[in-house]
Amino acid sequence: MSDDSDRSGGRAAAPVFAPDPVSLAHLELILSGAYPLSGFMTREEAASVAKHGRLPDGTAWPVPVTLPVPDELADAERLVLTDPEGAPLAELAVSERWWSGPDPAEGAAGPAGHGHRLAGEVRFLQPAVYGALRPLRLAPGEVRAQRELAGDAEIPVLAVVADRPLHHRELHQVRAAAAELAGSGRAEILVIVDVPVESAGIAPVVLAAEPLLPAPVRFVAATLPRGSAEGAGALPPDRADLLRAHVAHAYGATLVLVAGASGGASGETLSGGPVPVVRPAEWAYDTEAGQWRRAEEVAPAHAAPLPDAAEVEELLARGRPLPSWFTPARVAAELARLRPPRTERGLTVFFTGLSGSGKSTIARGVAEGIRRSGRTLSLLDGDVVRRLLSAGLTFSRADRDLNIRRIGYVAAEITRHGGVAVCAPIAPYAATRAEVRAMVEETGDFFLVHVATPLEVCEARDRKGLYAKARAGEIPEFTGISDPYEEPADADLVVTTEDRTVEESVAEVLAALRAGGWLPADPS
Numbered sequence: 047m048s049d050d051s052d053r054s055g056g057r058a059a060a061p062v063f064a065p066d067p068v069s070l071a072h073l074e075l076i077l078s079g080a081y082p083l084s085g086f087m088t089r090e091e092a093a094s095v096a097k098h099g100r101l102p103d104g105t106a107w108p109v110p111v112t113l114p115v116p117d118e119l120a121d122a123e124r125l126v127l128t129d130p131e132g133a134p135l136a137e138l139a140v141s142e143r144w145w146s147g148p149d150p151a152e153g154a155a156g157p158a159g160h161g162h163r164l165a166g167e168v169r170f171l172q173p174a175v176y177g178a179l180r181p182l183r184l185a186p187g188e189v190r191a192q193r194e195l196a197g198d199a200e201i202p203v204l205a206v207v208a209d210r211p212l213h214h215r216e217l218h219q220v221r222a223a224a225a226e227l228a229g230s231g232r233a234e235i236l237v238i239v240d241v242p243v244e245s246a247g248i249a250p251v252v253l254a255a256e257p258l259l260p261a262p263v264r265f266v267a268a269t270l271p272r273g274s275a276e277g278a279g280a281l282p283p284d285r286a287d288l289l290r291a292h293v294a295h296a297y298g299a300t301l302v303l304v305a306g307a308s309g310g311a312s313g314e315t316l317s318g319g320p321v322p323v324v325r326p327a328e329w330a331y332d333t334e335a336g337q338w339r340r341a342e343e344v345a346p347a348h349a350a351p352l353p354d355a356a357e358v359e360e361l362l363a364r365g366r367p368l369p370s371w372f373t374p375a376r377v378a379a380e381l382a383r384l385r386p387p388r389t390e391r392g393l394t395v396f397f398t399g400l401s402g403s404g405k406s407t408i409a410r411g412v413a414e415g416i417r418r419s420g421r422t423l424s425l426l427d428g429d430v431v432r433r434l435l436s437a438g439l440t441f442s443r444a445d446r447d448l449n450i451r452r453i454g455y456v457a458a459e460i461t462r463h464g465g466v467a468v469c470a471p472i473a474p475y476a477a478t479r480a481e482v483r484a485m486v487e488e489t490g491d492f493f494l495v496h497v498a499t500p501l502e503v504c505e506a507r508d509r510k511g512l513y514a515k516a517r518a519g520e521i522p523e524f525t526g527i528s529d530p531y532e533e534p535a536d537a538d539l540v541v542t543t544e545d546r547t548v549e550e551s552v553a554e555v556l557a558a559l560r561a562g563g564w565l566p567a568d569p570s
């Protein structure tokens with residue numbers, strides 16, 4: 047520690063930082079006592095956990111719990127950690143600053159993320175109030191106290207970590223596992239609803255199953271981190287399950303059931319955690335008997351094929367009912383509320399393409415067609431955006447990104463309220479487009495149209511004379527000439543314009559929206 051930090055004393059001097067969603071999820075679990083950890087890990091701890099699933103002292107722990115920070119905070123002695131809105135949650139006393147990045151000595155198993163990390167103990171400052179489902183976000187200590195009060199402290203607890211709906215199949219799995227655990231006595235079912243911090247997500251759908259489970263049953267909400275800063279993408283399934291076991295253990299679980307688990311063999315027990323994690327036995331709907339049974343008791347010819355998550359999503363998107371043998375009515379009703387049919391769902395139609403490719407022209411026609419179908423619509427026209435929302439921004443990469451993020455933010459809000467946003471910026475960078483897609487898809491649907499007019503055609507059109515100027519060097523950083531355009535690999539529709547009329551291009555987009563279910567099949 048430097049002298050500076052000793053002298054700074056009060057909290058006001060510590061810089062303030064809002065951690066990324068993964069670190070924030072870790073922080074909440076540390077603060078609630080759901081993790082047996084007191085802070086963020088050092089380099090040695092994170093590397094040991096990543097490689098061996100153990101801390102250097104031998105304690106089993108499945109995932110690195112680290113705090114990535116931006117360059118400007120890399121030297122901090124202390125840090126006030128806040129929620130995304132800036133309200134302080136905890137103070138970090140930094141014990142080690144480290145760099146996570148490729149290190150040849152670590153080999154492939156080494157930390158995969160790049161960047162600065164801060165390690166150290168965290169001290170609770172004030173309870174979190176942001177985000178959704180606060181009343182359900184009980185700390186393990188509170189749950190244990192409730193159990194004591196109800197006189198249920200001694201009965202075994204089957205924990206179910208649910209990040210997806212409990213359909214009939216999962217409910218049978220849970221009831222069977224609870225009955226087995228109870229034996230001749232009683233067992234509590236504790237459903238840990240795993241939802242993102244910001245939104246209630248699937249929670250109402252999971253909660254709808256309450257009357258279908260035998261008492262005593264209890265629901266709590268928690269956010270289990272989806273990935274790790276120290277590894278690319280999602281956590282490996284076993285590590286994620288072990289993390290669930292640790293959290294469930296803190297809540298008093300005797301056994302953890304991963305309902306509807308996709309990875310691993312059914313009936314298998316994962317050891318190495320503080321409590322066993324069981325991947326439940328498979329159940330099937332017997333079409334001949336008209337009832338659910340353990341899969342091994344059902345003749346394969348009579349086992350109804352289960353719709354997978356994508357098929358369920360498509361049925362909901364089309365406003366069709368889920369089969370009643372598959373989903374209990376009350377669960378289906380909540381699902382339909384959460385995922386209304388596409389004709390009622392908010393939508394962002396996002397055009398991308400070179401200057402002069404035809405984005406504005408097609409977007410105008412599409413907007414008119416959507417309006418005629420009766421939907422509420424906002425056209426975020428490129429020029430208007432640049433004049434108002436993004437006034438003063440240049441065409442540097444940073445400013446283009448800011449421009450696109452602003453458009454994305456507004457589009458996501460329109461989408462959240464069930465409207466349609468039609469946007470038509472160049473949006474040359476794939477990463478920024480992906481960010482916007484992710485932002486919008488949290489609140490509704492996103493449809494990316496690549497107006498793939500070749501540069502030569504755009505340049506020949508040169509409606510505004512900009513290409514000529516760009517070629518003459520009078521406009522720097524001009525997309526396609528002196529600045530990049532990254533072709534989308536994730537377009538939902540690619541349109542060409544050099545070989546068809548404006549009307550045909552507009553009709554093509556409207557037809558795709560109709561085919562996808564966003565517009566009524568029969569245009570009025």
Ligand SMILES: Nc1ncnc2c1ncn2[C@@H]1O[C@H](COP(=O)(O)OS(=O)(=O)O)[C@@H](OP(=O)(O)O)[C@H]1O
Pocket residue numbers: 400401402406428432441445446447449450470471472473474510512521522523524525529
């Ligand atoms: N350097 C440079 N590069 C590209 N385009 C330029 C540039 N300078 C001005 N213009 C004019 O600005 C319009 C593009 O603005 P966007 O907001 O859509 O661009 S971006 O998405 O932020 O990259 C674009 O309009 P459209 O032709 O409608 O695409 C141009 O007319």
Ligand SMILES: Nc1ncnc2c1ncn2[C@@H]1O[C@H](COP(=O)(O)OP(=O)(O)O)[C@@H](O)[C@H]1O
Pocket residue numbers: 399400401402403404405406407408470507509542543544546547548549551
């Ligand atoms: N099939 C088509 N779709 C869209 N625009 C077309 C088509 N065929 C020719 N054009 C012409 O191309 C130009 C595209 O300009 P604009 O819509 O302003 O492009 P952008 O918004 O991508 O800069 C217009 O003059 C338009 O009339």
